[in-house]
Amino acid sequence: MKFSTTVTAAASMVAAVSAHGGVGTYTMGGTTYEGWQPYNSASGQKSIQRQYSSFNPLLIADLSSVNIRCNNAGTLGTGLSGSVAAGGTIKTKWTQWTHRPAAVMIYMAKCPSSGCNNWDGAGKVWFKIDHQGLVSGTQNAGKWAGDQITDTLEWTTTVPKSLAPGEYLIRHELLALHQANNPQFYPECAQLTVTGSGSVTPSASWLVSFPGAYSASDPGIAFNIDSPAAMTATTYPIPGPAVWDGTGSSAPAPSTPASPAPSSAAPATPSTPASCGPVARYGQCGGNGFAGCTVCASGTTCTKNGDYYSQCL
Known part of the structure; x- marks a missing residue:
């Protein structure tokens, strides 16, 4: 009987985590760095990633908790950092992932002069470098950024490319939206040393804190994937700040999300704007389902960043 109970409990744990995952590796500058292994003993583990305990999601109730920062209660580093040049790429690979739909959000934070390892990322220090939500179609039945990870x-x-050298934390976050009004947050953080000739860090207006960046009432969080509006809406208000534009100027004022089309209207189809100005550096210029401007500002080129996102670099 005892053996049977143990087996049942183990099987339940496997089932609970089988639909979830976390970043398992980071590849940058030709080097692959291992992520944290949450279900293994912490003893002896060394990783550029901050320790976290499980693949289980954080929920709306966790938005005011320090856990929303890096999926832990402020755990510090293990002494390792990855190295990447400003303008270089970071390819992350998840251990497993099955939830659809999901938005993808990526942040960085400049560590203090003492370095990252003994710093927990507290304060209004985080700026967003990448995000994508609904790619095409309707909220309820369209293609989402998280589909690529699935x-x-x-x-x-x-x-x-303009980011000043130094030590940073990077925060990858998936926001699973498959359950009506019950979003699931999956953040993980890692330590980086950024090299290169950049000279800019974001001004204060781009910075947010965790906790603090999100509210339960944000439209992209108080979200019902099965609502009548979601059957026709073709945009999604990604939570958090705008993606940093690579300059030291102030952040743009938040925009009010467009109202969804009436339920009797036919779903909108992507179309190319009648007139397009050049897309500024770091702006989106392409990707599957993208219907915006595709010509980049002088000195930049539209660069593919996965199937669903290209940006001017």
């Missing part, structure tokens, strides 16, 4: 387990992010 299908390939990979996501590639470009570190802003």
Whole structure:
């Protein structure tokens, strides 16, 4: 009887985590760095990634908790950092992932002069370098950024070319939206040393804190994937700040999400704007389902960053 109970408990744990995952490796500058292994003993583990305990999601109730920062209660580093040049790419590979749909959000934070290893990332220090939500179609039945991770387990992010050298934390987050009004947050953090000739860090207006960046009332969090509006809406308000534009100027004012089309209207289809100005550096210029401007500003080129996102670099 005791053996049977133990087996049942183990099987339940496997089932609970089988639909979830975390970043397992980071590849940058030709080197692959191992992520944390949450179900193994912490003893002896060394990783550029901050320790976390399980693949289980964080929920709305956790938005005011320090756990929302890096999926832990402020655990510090293990003494390792990855190295990436400003303008270089970071390819992350998840251990497993099955939830659809999901948004992808990636942040960085400049560590203090003492370095990252003994710093927990507290304060209004985080800026967003990448995000994507609904790619095409409707909220309820369209293609989402997280589909790429479900299908390939990979996501590639470009570190802003203008970013000043130094030590940083990077925070990858998936926001699973498959349950009506019950989003699931999956954040993980890792330590980086950024090299190169960049000279800019974001001004204060781009910075947010964790906890603090999100509210339960944000439209992209108080979200019902099965609502009548979701059957026709073709945009999704990604939570958090705008993606940093690579300059030291102020962040743009938040925009009010467009109202969804009436339920009787036919779903909108992507179309190319009648007139397009050049897309600024770090702006989106392409990707599957993208219907915006595709011509980059002088001195930049539209660069593919996965199937669903290209940006001017």
